[in-house]
Amino acid sequence: MKRLICLLLLSVWSLSSQAGPALQGDVIADLNALQSLLKESQSQEAALAQVIERATAQAERLASGNQSDQWASALYQQLAAGALARQDQHAAAADRLTIARGLNGVDSAQAARWLREEASLRRAAGQRNQAIELLSEWLSNQQDIEAVWQLTRLLAQQERWEEAAVWLEQALNETSELTETQQALALAVFRNAGQGEQALGWLLDGLSAQSDAADWRQAAGLAQQAGQAGVAAGLWEAAWQLEKLPEQQDFWLLIQLHLSGGSPARAAEHLEWALKEGDIVRDESHLRLLANAWRQAKDVEKALNAWHTLALHTQAAADWRAYGQLAYAWGEDGQAKQAFARASSLGDKEAEQWLSSFN
Numbered sequence: 001m002k003r004l005i006c007l008l009l010l011s012v013w014s015l016s017s018q019a020g021p022a023l024q025g026d027v028i029a030d031l032n033a034l035q036s037l038l039k040e041s042q043s044q045e046a047a048l049a050q051v052i053e054r055a056t057a058q059a060e061r062l063a064s065g066n067q068s069d070q071w072a073s074a075l076y077q078q079l080a081a082g083a084l085a086r087q088d089q090h091a092a093a094a095d096r097l098t099i100a101r102g103l104n105g106v107d108s109a110q111a112a113r114w115l116r117e118e119a120s121l122r123r124a125a126g127q128r129n130q131a132i133e134l135l136s137e138w139l140s141n142q143q144d145i146e147a148v149w150q151l152t153r154l155l156a157q158q159e160r161w162e163e164a165a166v167w168l169e170q171a172l173n174e175t176s177e178l179t180e181t182q183q184a185l186a187l188a189v190f191r192n193a194g195q196g197e198q199a200l201g202w203l204l205d206g207l208s209a210q211s212d213a214a215d216w217r218q219a220a221g222l223a224q225q226a227g228q229a230g231v232a233a234g235l236w237e238a239a240w241q242l243e244k245l246p247e248q249q250d251f252w253l254l255i256q257l258h259l260s261g262g263s264p265a266r267a268a269e270h271l272e273w274a275l276k277e278g279d280i281v282r283d284e285s286h287l288r289l290l291a292n293a294w295r296q297a298k299d300v301e302k303a304l305n306a307w308h309t310l311a312l313h314t315q316a317a318a319d320w321r322a323y324g325q326l327a328y329a330w331g332e333d334g335q336a337k338q339a340f341a342r343a344s345s346l347g348d349k350e351a352e353q354w355l356s357s358f359n
Contacts, residue, residue, distance in 0.1 A: 020068075020071035020074075020105055021068040021071050021105050022068060027058075027062075030054075034055055035079060037050065037051055041086070048086055048087055049083075051083040055076040055077070067105035068105065070105040070106070071105035077103075081096035081097050094118045094121035094130075097114045097121065115138055116147070119131050119134035119135045119138060119150075122134060131154055132155060135147050135150060135151040135154070148167055148170055152167045161193040161194075164193065165190065165193040168189045168190075203222060204219060207235075209242055213239065213244040213245060216235060216236070216238070216242075219235050220235040224257075233258045233266075236250075237257075251274065254267075254270060258293075259293060264293045265299060268306075271290045284310070284314055295326060300330045304326060307322065307323040308323055310323070311323045311339070315346070317343045317346035320339050320343035320346065320348070321340065321343040321350060324338075324354060325354070
């Protein structure tokens with residue numbers, strides 16, 4: 001906001017006095033005096049109130065005069081806007097610039113500058129829709145990348161996602177390096193505008209071994225949202241190999257992503273390694289997950305070995321029968337017969353029926 005105040009102050013004479021009709025000497029002197037008072041006042045309420053009162057009276061007195069008078073009226077309104085802004089009365093300050101822009105004698109260039117300043121005041125006042133309209137008008141005739149980002153953020157704050165996505169595309173095309181805040185805004189707009197694939201592609205372009213864990217997590221999450229489970233699994237795998245995701249919960253998500261992303265063999269390999277290294281407990285749930293992973297991968301030898309190991313561990317008739325059914329389906333009749341016999345001995349009636357098919 002302080003930067004905006006500086007703009008308001010500096011533009012009164014360094015920019016404005018040369019842009020409009022000639023002013024009378026007493027008006028110039030009065031404007032100079034008020035501007036000096038505003039500059040020196042800092043945030044002193046009495047001085048600011050004096051500027052507002054005097055500038056308002058002069059602006060109203062001159063508003064109905066000729067072009068020169070109206071130009072002076074506009075400058076007085078700008079001074080009042082500066083003082084009001086210092087009092088954090090942003091909406092009232094913006095109203096003064098609206099009046100100034102509409103007066104006869106104000107050329108298009110100065111009106112445009114005041115429009116841009118008014119947009120910033122409306123934004124500071126929380127009047128987002130009005131700020132959006134003003135920034136859109138400003139950008140229809142100006143190249144201003146900062147304003148493009150501001151407009152994108154305002155549209156996002158109003159949940160006008162599709163409009164925000166249009167302006168975001170322009171912002172990305174004109175920005176060589178994004179700040180963290182801009183990156184977060186871009187991803188939010190892409191996601192909410194239903195452009196998950198664009199967000200993912202944009203994010204993948206910036207991923208590297210130096211990217212932090214949050215970037216890898218975000219990319220994998222976007223891939224899932226875009227329905228690209230295989231890509232999500234690949235991203236999580238890459239991050240795991242780079243030791244970006246060291247937590248046990250990250251390991252289990254890696255397993256699930258491989259299982260859902262079409263790479264169950266890789267999930268099984270991770271499980272086997274973790275069991276071998278003692279990173280996970282060799283219990284029923286983990287052995288069953290391993291057996292199902294190898295079955296999903298359709299690796300006959302490893303799947304049957306895993307199911308045999310599971311059945312030995314649980315000694316459950318259902319597991320022996322499931323092992324036998326899998327062996328039978330894959331033409332391993334010897335293993336199937338032994339498995340059904342074991343299930344039958346444990347009282348499984350369905351296994352007895354399977355076993356009879358071998359007679």
